[in-house]
Amino acid sequence: MNISQDATATGLPAKTIRYYEEIGLIRPERSDNGYRTFTQTALHQLHFLARARALGFSIDDCRSLLMLWEDRSRASSDVRKIAAAHLSEIEAKIADLTAMQNTLKNLVQTCHGNDRPDCPILNTLSGVSSD
Amino acid sequence: MNISQDATATGLPAKTIRYYEEIGLIRPERSDNGYRTFTQTALHQLHFLARARALGFSIDDCRSLLMLWEDRSRASSDVRKIAAAHLSEIEAKIADLTAMQNTLKNLVQTCHGNDRPDCPILNTLSGVSSD
DNA sequence: ACTTGACCTTCCAGCGACTGGAACCCCTAT
DNA sequence: ATAGGGGTTCCAGTCGCTGGAAGGTCAAGT
Structure with a gap:
């Protein structure tokens, strides 16, 4: 999945998704041509972030929430x-x-x-x- | 009146007052040593700005409101x-x-x-x- | 007279969370 | 071959301050 499809899927602008990568919130993989590719997991993360941001959580809170989400011993x-x-x-x-x-x-x-x-x-x- | 006395009088930090001058909201006079001096009018303006900002008006709105305030034919x-x-x-x-x-x-x-x-x-x- | 310390000045950088734009690469269709 | 619609990076700007560095000025104390 390319970034603009992701964007429409999650409601986040492509620019925002790139920004989230830049600040280390997500780590999408790259295909040979350098394009970002989003696995199902990455898409889930983006959805999660979109919902958390929609509830007004700061990026820092989002980072923590994401880590907790992925930590099964939380x-x-x-x-x-x-x-x-x-x-x-x-x-x-x-x-x-x-x-x-x-x-x-x-x-x-x-x-x-x-x-x-x-x-x-x-x-x-x-x-x-x-x- | 010097800037820090103004600051305490209006509740605005000195930094903010300088910033207001920088963006052209106010135009305080200067004494010979280069210090800003605030006339009674300037103080009034600062008070006005402090109240408008406290009501959540944007700086742009404040600019307009200040101009209207000083315009007797408004x-x-x-x-x-x-x-x-x-x-x-x-x-x-x-x-x-x-x-x-x-x-x-x-x-x-x-x-x-x-x-x-x-x-x-x-x-x-x-x-x-x-x- | 000299020093100390509190004030003042300017200028530059950074905050949060993007957003816009330039310049360039890639892929597909005609 | 070319046109378009993707993608990429990087840099600048948003808003309203806020912090800090580097330096000038003033009043008080020694």
């Missing part, structure tokens, strides 16, 4: 630890974004959005406390 | 447009993250997290559909 607690840490980061981000969302929603609702300069959004940003 | 609709666009990006991000959160929460709850290899997190990532 402890599931190690996997869970990574996932739990990632989950709490996500929850922190959601909290941050939700705070921004609340403020912005409020401001956007309050602003008349007409052709006059008067604007509660700018007032807030400039520190004119209208809260 | 239309508040232009400000609102920027804020509304940003708000919907934030909402999209929250939606993405919440989806991840739900999946991860579920997986973390399901995983025993012990010393055995059996792990629903890895199962899901590897495509063993347990959903």
Whole structure:
């Protein structure tokens, strides 16, 4: 299987797959002409990576998860630890974004959005406390 | 006022303030020794930027907002447009993250997290559909 | 006067995870 | 022979800083 077929199979762009090789996440074999060839196992790994990245895991986490996946003597607690840490980061981000969302929603609702300069959004940003 | 006093006043690191000058967001004056000096106006701008960045606006948005702020003949609709666009990006991000959160929460709850290899997190990532 | 140490300056490199593009090789079909 | 659609490498850029090196300046202490 060539890289572009892989790309469509896994949903990852070919560029990304090459990048994953470059940083040592995967080690696809090469055929005589120098083209990358992907075995079934390699395809599985790419699928795994695609799903892990889609869940927001960092490349470093992906590396660890991949190693754990391939380690049959792993402890599931190690996997869970990574996932739990990632989950709490996500929850922190959601909290941050939700705070921004609340403020912005409020401001956007309050602003008349007409052709006059008067604007509660700018007032807030400039520190004119209208809260 | 020197840059580090500014930094503590606005909460922005000195490095960031220099960076803002480098990219043309602000134009602090210089005293004879080459040090940046910040007028009251410049300080206001920095505060403005700090608040806008804290609300997640991109540097480009900040640039536009700053220009609008200083433009007395602005239309508040232009400000609102920027804020509304940003708000919907934030909402999209929250939606993405919440989806991840739900999946991860579920997986973390399901995983025993012990010393055995059996792990629903890895199962899901590897495509063993347990959903 | 001299030194110390804290500040300031510039410039350059690196982060994460790609993404775009240039320049070139390979394979197949016409 | 050529045209096209693959593949390859390598280098630069994205965003918003952040760290560090190398050096200039200032205020205080000896």
